[in-house]
Structure formats: C-alpha cells, structure tokens
Amino acid sequence: MDMDVSQYKDLFINEAQEHLEALNQAMVDLEKDPGNPDVLTEIFRSAHTLKGMSATMGFDQLTELSHEMENVLDGLRSGDIEVGTDIVDLLFSCFDMLGSIVSGIAHESGKTVDTKPLIEALRAVYGGSSVSEPIKTKARKAKPPEPASREEQAEPPEEAGEGEDESGAEKTLRLKITLDQDCVLKSVRVFMIFKKLSQIGKVINSRPSIDDLEDENFERSFEVFFSTSESLNAVRKALMTIAEVQGVEVLAYEEGEEEVESQTVETGAQAFEKAETEQPVGDAAAGAAPVRTQSVRVNISRLDNLMNLIGELVINRTRLQEISTSHNIPELKEALAQTVRLTADLQDEVMKTRMVPVEHIFNRFPRMVRDLAKNRAKEVDFSIEGKDIELDRTILDEISDPLMHLLRNAVDHGIDSPEDRETRGKPRRGSIRLVARRDRNYVSIEVCDDGQGVDAEKIFDLAASKGIIGREERRALGGEDVLRLLSTPGFSSAKEVSGVSGRGVGLDVVKNKVESLGGMLFMQSIKGEGTTFAMKLPLTLAIIQALLVNVEEEIYAIPLGVVVETAVISPHEIKSVSDQEVIFLRDETLPLVRLPRLLGETRENGHEAFPVVVVEVAMRNVAIAVDDLMGQQEIVITSLDRFLKVIRGFGGATILGTGEVALILDIPSLLA
Amino acid sequence: MAEETGTIEEIQLVVFSLGREEFAVEVTQVREIMRMEEITRMPKSPSFVEGIINLRGQIIAVIDLAKRLNLDSGERTAETRIMVVEAEEIRVGMIVDAVSEVLRVAGDAIEGTPTVAAEASVAYLRGVVKQDSRLIILLDLTKVLSLEEISRLNF
Numbered sequence: 001m002d003m004d005v006s007q008y009k010d011l012f013i014n015e016a017q018e019h020l021e022a023l024n025q026a027m028v029d030l031e032k033d034p035g036n037p038d039v040l041t042e043i044f045r046s047a048h049t050l051k052g053m054s055a056t057m058g059f060d061q062l063t064e065l066s067h068e069m070e071n072v073l074d075g076l077r078s079g080d081i082e083v084g085t086d087i088v089d090l091l092f093s094c095f096d097m098l099g100s101i102v103s104g105i106a107h108e109s110g111k112t113v114d115t116k117p118l119i120e121a122l123r124a125v126y127g128g129s130s131v132s133e134p135i136k137t138k139a140r141k142a143k144p145p146e147p148a149s150r151e152e153q154a155e156p157p158e159e160a161g162e163g164e165d166e167s168g169a170e171k172t173l174r175l176k177i178t179l180d181q182d183c184v185l186k187s188v189r190v191f192m193i194f195k196k197l198s199q200i201g202k203v204i205n206s207r208p209s210i211d212d213l214e215d216e217n218f219e220r221s222f223e224v225f226f227s228t229s230e231s232l233n234a235v236r237k238a239l240m241t242i243a244e245v246q247g248v249e250v251l252a253y254e255e256g257e258e259e260v261e262s263q264t265v266e267t268g269a270q271a272f273e274k275a276e277t278e279q280p281v282g283d284a285a286a287g288a289a290p291v292r293t294q295s296v297r298v299n300i301s302r303l304d305n306l307m308n309l310i311g312e313l314v315i316n317r318t319r320l321q322e323i324s325t326s327h328n329i330p331e332l333k334e335a336l337a338q339t340v341r342l343t344a345d346l347q348d349e350v351m352k353t354r355m356v357p358v359e360h361i362f363n364r365f366p367r368m369v370r371d372l373a374k375n376r377a378k379e380v381d382f383s384i385e386g387k388d389i390e391l392d393r394t395i396l397d398e399i400s401d402p403l404m405h406l407l408r409n410a411v412d413h414g415i416d417s418p419e420d421r422e423t424r425g426k427p428r429r430g431s432i433r434l435v436a437r438r439d440r441n442y443v444s445i446e447v448c449d450d451g452q453g454v455d456a457e458k459i460f461d462l463a464a465s466k467g468i469i470g471r472e473e474r475r476a477l478g479g480e481d482v483l484r485l486l487s488t489p490g491f492s493s494a495k496e497v498s499g500v501s502g503r504g505v506g507l508d509v510v511k512n513k514v515e516s517l518g519g520m521l522f523m524q525s526i527k528g529e530g531t532t533f534a535m536k537l538p539l540t541l542a543i544i545q546a547l548l549v550n551v552e553e554e555i556y557a558i559p560l561g562v563v564v565e566t567a568v569i570s571p572h573e574i575k576s577v578s579d580q581e582v583i584f585l586r587d588e589t590l591p592l593v594r595l596p597r598l599l600g601e602t603r604e605n606g607h608e609a610f611p612v613v614v615v616e617v618a619m620r621n622v623a624i625a626v627d628d629l630m631g632q633q634e635i636v637i638t639s640l641d642r643f644l645k646v647i648r649g650f651g652g653a654t655i656l657g658t659g660e661v662a663l664i665l666d667i668p669s670l671l672a
Numbered sequence: 673m674a675e676e677t678g679t680i681e682e683i684q685l686v687v688f689s690l691g692r693e694e695f696a697v698e699v700t701q702v703r704e705i706m707r708m709e710e711i712t713r714m715p716k717s718p719s720f721v722e723g724i725i726n727l728r729g730q731i732i733a734v735i736d737l738a739k740r741l742n743l744d745s746g747e748r749t750a751e752t753r754i755m756v757v758e759a760e761e762i763r764v765g766m767i768v769d770a771v772s773e774v775l776r777v778a779g780d781a782i783e784g785t786p787t788v789a790a791e792a793s794v795a796y797l798r799g800v801v802k803q804d805s806r807l808i809i810l811l812d813l814t815k816v817l818s819l820e821e822i823s824r825l826n827f
Contacts, residue, residue, distance in 0.1 A: 662712065
C-alpha cells in the first residue's frame with residue numbers, strides 16, 4: 001500500500017479551496033441569519049473536513065488554525081458564543097489566512113505566515129487558555145474533538161457491543177467503510193483511511209481493488225480486509241476521526257490463529273466471496289441515499305485540447321466540402337452531409353463539457369461586497385439570481401475581473417449612504433443584485449443597484465470641461481451617450497477617486513474585455529433610483545460565425561456579432577466632414593474607415609466601387625471599407641500566443657479550409 | 673568569464689547561417705526545421721515580424737532573424753528555412769538562410785562576448801564558439817524573443 005501524499009497535493013488544494021469558498025459563502029449567510037442552525041452545521045462541517053484533510057497531508061499550520069477555529073464554531077453552535085460582527089470578522093480573517101496558507105502550498109512559495117495573533121484572538125473568544133501548549137497534529141489524533149452531529153449519525157448504538165473484544169490478539173476484520181454522501185474527493189479520503197489503517201494494523205485486501213478505489217470507481221462504501229491487534233472500538237474510532245467517513249461497519253470478524261496466518265487470509269478471502277453474493281442487500285442498505293450524478297473531474301487543458309481537435313476536424317470538413325463542390329461527386333456529398341451533422345453534434349457535446357455554472361465565480365462576490373460595504377460604511381443587501389446559468393469556462397474566467405469591477409463600482413458609487421437614503425425616503429439598506437439569465441445564444445449578466453443613479457447632465461458637463469466633447473456636441477447628447485463617455489479611457493466622474501474604484505475609472509477596461517469576448521456592455525440609469533450594467537456574452541468562444549473579407553491579398557475574419565450589414569459604395573458617395581470620410585446609408589451618416597489604412601497600408605484609394613462592412617462599435621455604426629467580401633463562414637478561433645498578443649487589434653487567428661491562416665479582427669480595439 | 677568547475681558538460685548546437693556569419697542555438701530549444709512556406713502577413717507588427725503560419729493547428733509567429741538582429745536580410749533561396757524554436761514558453765519560427773549541421777561542443781568551448789562579432793547583434797549573444805577556423809555565434813533566444821523589448825518597440 002505505498003501511496004505518496006504529494007500526488008494528492010493538487011486534489012487537496014482544489015478541495016481546500018472549495019471548502020474555503022463554501023465557508024466564506026456560508027459565513028455571509030450566517031451574518032444575515034445568525035440563528036440558522038443549518039448554516040452553522042455547514043460551516044462546521046467544512047471547517048472540520050478542512051482540518052482533517054490538512055492533518056493527513058501534514059500541513060500543521062492549517063490544522064492548528066482550523067482546529068482553533070472549530071472551537072469557536074463549536075461555541076457558536078452551542079450558543080455559548082453569540083454571532084456578532086466582531087466574531088464574523090475574526091472568522092473571515094481566519095478564512096483569509098487559511099486561504100493564503102493554501103495558496104502558499106499550491107505555489108510552493110515556502111512563505112511562512114504568522115498565525116499566532118489569530119489563534120490568540122480565537123482562544124480569547126472561546127476562552128481557551130493561551131498558555132496551553134500548542135496543539136500538535138499527533139496529540140489530537142489520540143482524542144479528536146468530535147462534532148456532535150457526526151457522532152449521532154456515525155455510531156449506531158446497536159453496534160457498540162461489538163467492540164468488547166480484547167485488544168492485543170491479532171485478528172482479521174472485514175470492514176465496510178461508508179463515506180459521507182457529499183464527500184467530494186473520495187480518493188483522498190481512501191488514501192487517508194488506508195494510511196490510518198496501516199498505522200494500526202495491516203491492510204490485506206480491499207474490494208473494490210485499491211486501484212479502483214484510487215480512481216474513485218466506487219459509490220459511497222467499500223470493504224477492507226484488515227488484520228490488527230487493536231480492539232474493534234479503537235479501529236472504529238481511529239477511522240471516525242477522518243473527516244467525511246460516515247460509518248464503519250464490521251462485517252466479519254475472525255480471531256487470528258497465530259500459527260497459520262495464510263489460513264486466516266483464506267478465510268478472509270472466502271468471506272469476501274460470500275460477501276459478493278450478499279452484496280445487493282448491502283448495497284440496498286447503503287443506497288438509501290439518493291444516487292449522485294456520475295461525474296469526473298477533467299483537467300481544463302484536456303478540454304482545450306479536445307476543443308482544438310474538433311476545431312481541426314471542422315477545418316478539415318470545410319476542406320472536404322470545398323473539394324466535393326469542385327468535383328461534384330454525389331456519393332461524397334452524401335457522406336459529407338453525414339459528417340457535417342456528426343461534427344456539429346460532436347462540437348455541441350464538447351462545448352457542453354466546457355460549460356460551467358456562473359456560480360463558479362459568483363460565489364466569492366457576497367464576501368467581497370460585504371467587506372467593501374462595511375469598509376465604505378454602506379448598508380447593502382446583496383443577492384444573486386441565476387447562479388445555475390452556464391457559460392464557457394474561458395469566458396467565465398475572463399469576466400471575473402470586469403464583474404468584480406462593476407460590483408465595486410456599485411457599492412462605492414452606486415449605493416448612497418444610509419443617511420442620504422433616508423432623507424430621500426428610501427430604505428436605509430441599499431440593494432445590489434447580480435443576475436445571470438440566458439437569452440437564446442447569449443448569457444446576460446447584470447449588476448443592478450438601487451443607488452443614486454448616474455447624473456447624465458453632470459457627466460456631459462464634465463466631459464465638455466475635459467474637452468472630450470465639443471460644446472456643439474454637448475447639446476446633442478442623450479442618455480445613450482452616458483456609457484460611451486464613462487468608458488472613455490481616463491474619464492472619471494468620481495469627485496475624489498477612492499482608491500477602490502471611481503465611476504468610469506476602468507469602465508473602459510470592462511467594456512473592452514466584454515467586447516473582445518464578442519459580447520456587449522449596456523448601461524441603464526435613472527437618477528436617484530439606481531443603475532444597471534448588463535454584459536451580454538456569447539455562450540461559447542471557440543467557434544463563431546464570421547464574415548471573411550479580403551484586403552491586399554490577405555483574408556481577414558470579422559466576427560459576425562459586430563456586423564450590422566454590408567453594402568457596396570461608389571467613390572462619389574463618399575463625403576467629407578471635418579477631415580473624416582463619411583457615407584450616407586439609409587438616411588444615416590456613417591464614418592468611413594478604410595481597413596487597409598487601419599492595418600497600416602498606405603495604398604491610394606481606387607476609383608471603383610468597393611464593399612463596406614457596417615459594424616457596431618460602442619453603440620455607434622461605422623462603415624469599414626474592404627477590397628472584397630468573401631462570405632460568411634463558421635470559423636474556429638485559435639488564440640494568439642504571448643508573443644503575438646503584444647500586437648493589438650486581433651482577436652486571434654483561424655485556419656481556413658485551404659490551410660491558410662486568417663487573422664480575426666478585433667474591431668473595437670482596431671477602432672480605438 | 674567565470675572558471676567552470678566540476679565536470680564539463682557537452683552541449684549540442686544547431687548551426688545556421690545568416691549572410692556571411694554563422695550562428696547557433698542549443699538543440700534543446702529547436703522544435704523543428706521546415707522549408708519556407710506561405711506566411712500570412714501580420715499587420716501593425718514590428719518590421720522583423722514576417723507573419724504567422726499554421727504549424728499543425730497551432731498558430732505561431734515567424735520572424736526574419738536577420739532583421740531582428742539588424743543584419744542585412746539575405747535572399748530567399750532553396751536553402752532558406754524556418755527554424756521553429758522555443759524559449760520561455762514562446763514558440764516562434766525564425767527565418768534563416770540555411771541550416772548547416774548539429775555540432776557537439778564542450779560547455780567550456782563557449783567563450784564570452786567577443787569584440788569581433790557584428791556589433792549590432794552583441795546584445796543577443798550568449799557567447800561564441802571557436803571551432804577550427806570558424807567563429808560561431810551562440811544566440812541568447814530569451815533576449816531575441818524578449819517580449820519586454822518587443823512591446824517597447826514603436827510599431
């Protein structure tokens with residue numbers, strides 16, 4: 001049974017981070033509803049699991065801190081300690097400390113943190129003696145502080161009698177070990193169990209096999225064939241100290257005959273065989289809990305690879321389609337039609353595997369909003385809607401920062417102070433809602449506050465005084481121009497920039513990010529009533545519809561998302577307004593931008609008619625002149641590496657059916 | 673140059689030519705050597721960036737190494753190659769006039785920066801290797817492909 005702890009490090013880190021996230025989330029809930037026993041139980045459970053995991057992995061600092069924390073939590077649960085802001089803050093700082101220790105482990109930074117002040121603070125709360133010797137992992141293994149709830153469910157009284165055997169004699173046990181229903185990383189648990197068992201005896205065999213157990217090829221329980229000289233009670237106790245072990249049942253029990261060990265093994269093996277036939281009964285008992293969805297954790301890079309392969313397949317398919325069109329072979333066409341359908345399905349399925357609920361990033365926001373509101377002396381009720389809505393993992397990761405920015409803005413500048421709110425006849429507590437909703441092929445994520453709203457006139461004045469807009473322009477502005485002005489780089493209406501965020505500071509970054517993902521940013525604000533920012537994002541990134549255009553013998557792809565229409569323009573239709581070329585299209589005046597020039601070409605204009613692509617950028621339409629339109633196509637986005645990302649204006653590249661490479665134009669950044 | 677202590681390691685170099693000079697990079701940094709192919713132009717990029725190519729599904733940049741080192745660009749001939757190298761996780765194709773051989777040299781055969789090499793390229797040197805009457809310039813790829821420097825360039 002040689003298992004190395006280090007191979008579980010990644011699993012440990014993953015799980016530890018999940019527990020910390022859950023703790024943060026639950027603590028925010030607890031603060032809102034201090035008496036809720038369910039929330040407390042959840043917090044306790046996560047903290048306890050974290051402690052157990054850390055102890056097994058030998059991370060003493062984590063173990064010690066979470067142990068002290070558990071004592072305080074215990075006090076909260078028993079009602080000895082009251083849930084107050086100071087306690088909540090203290091626990092939050094514990095979570096933060098635990099988090100930084102975990103990330104220290106993850107990055108192998110070797111950085112040490114000083115947990116002493118926190119531990120002292122925790123002890124002061126639950127009245128633990130600060131002079132008591134520091135708790136060591138080993139010392140605690142002997143007599144672990146067992147949460148009451150666990151004892152209730154874990155030690156059925158009818159089994160208590162079984163433990164009255166003498167310790168000292170070598171005997172063979174067949175144990176059935178059942179894990180908690182919501183145990184996440186079962187392989188880690190298995191490892192901990194085997195490690196514990198090997199300390200107090202010898203594991204002879206297991207069912208399923210240890211390999212299957214490590215691969216998590218089992219439901220909730222497994223059997224271990226185990227020889228030990230410890231008492232049954234000691235064995236059970238030892239196992240029950242491991243977090244998320246729900247129960248230990250002794251299925252068979254053989255007093256060892258010292259002289260023939262092999263026979264014992266055989267007996268044990270027979271017991272196993274016998275158990276095989278009994279199994280359905282045993283399973284039915286264990287299976288009382290609802291069946292969990294079968295799921296597998298897959299590294300994101302695997303999914304990326306899979307996506308790339310599908311991408312190549314789509315490219316190849318396009319190539320085949322081109323061949324079939326030029327050769328006109330009916331059989332090939334038929335076979336290809338099937339292939340088209342299959343690749344589309346495959347693409348769809350892979351796409352689905354990349355989808356992650358927005359919850360993934362939303363979960364950390366309640367804590368952030370709470371801390372920020374406290375810091376700014378605002379009172380805020382934060383709510384989340386639609387956390388089950390799914391988005392492509394890459395998009396989700398990318399919008400995390402912009403979203404954080406919008407939320408900060410909402411707390412900092414959206415929500416008014418409690419006093420101001422009362423004078424305005426609004427409830428003292430402001431509300432911020434984070435809403436995700438699915439809208440056909442888009443996901444819309446909104447940040448709504450009921451704060452003071454944006455004063456459009458003030459924004460216009462400020463823009464005029466800063467010279468961003470001319471006096472003439474000032475008069476013509478309407479509500480829809482506010483966002484455009486706010487997201488002008490460097491524009492800020494915050495009278496003093498708070499260091500957290502100024503309204504407008506960084507809004508240009510948010511906007512650019514959303515647009516570079518093929519999405520759009522909207523804003524709606526009513527003075528005195530509140531502001532809503534909405535991001536409209538595509539579900540997936542990797543494959544998009546694009547318009548292919550030709551410029552200077554090179555092909556470029558324009559994402560169809562920004563394209564409004566195409567038209568053909570004759571040179572005489574071009575007018576000039578203060579050095580800017582414009583065209584009239586359907587009673588609308590559009591600025592004309594020549595793509596070759598945008599791409600750094602210095603060629604003179606031709607005298608013949610040329611096609612234009614009308615795109616919508618920053619809620620304004622712009623006509624882009626190209627040499628030739630080549631049609632609409634589904635393209636696979638290949639991202640540019642770090643070397644090429646330095647060059648602005650391109651959202652990636654794609655490989656065409658011919659094998660040629662075409663750059664994908666990032667219109668917003670090209671026109672910026 | 674600091675004295676080497678302990679065992680002297682042997683390193684393998686891929687030797688190539690640019691104009692009349694011979695250059696080398698460590699073989700461990702070379703991913704592949706391919707014939708010239710059609711390169712998609714990359715607008716708005718520094719002049720030494722020739723464009724991008726499709727390397728089995730991966731898009732990589734191709735640079736004109738001569739331009740990067742401020743040397744005269746040679747004619748494209750049948751000998752011209754794209755040498756795909758990798759340094760610090762950046763994979764780039766470099767256009768070179770010809771790839772001649774893989775050379776095995778002792779680690780201490782590499783000498784410090786000489787004064788004789790083309791002065792413009794001194795900044796990108798890791799050292800020189802003297803082999804018989806030849807002088808082979810060993811490139812420091814991390815510097816050749818330095819993003820900091822590239823992003824500082826005004827293009």
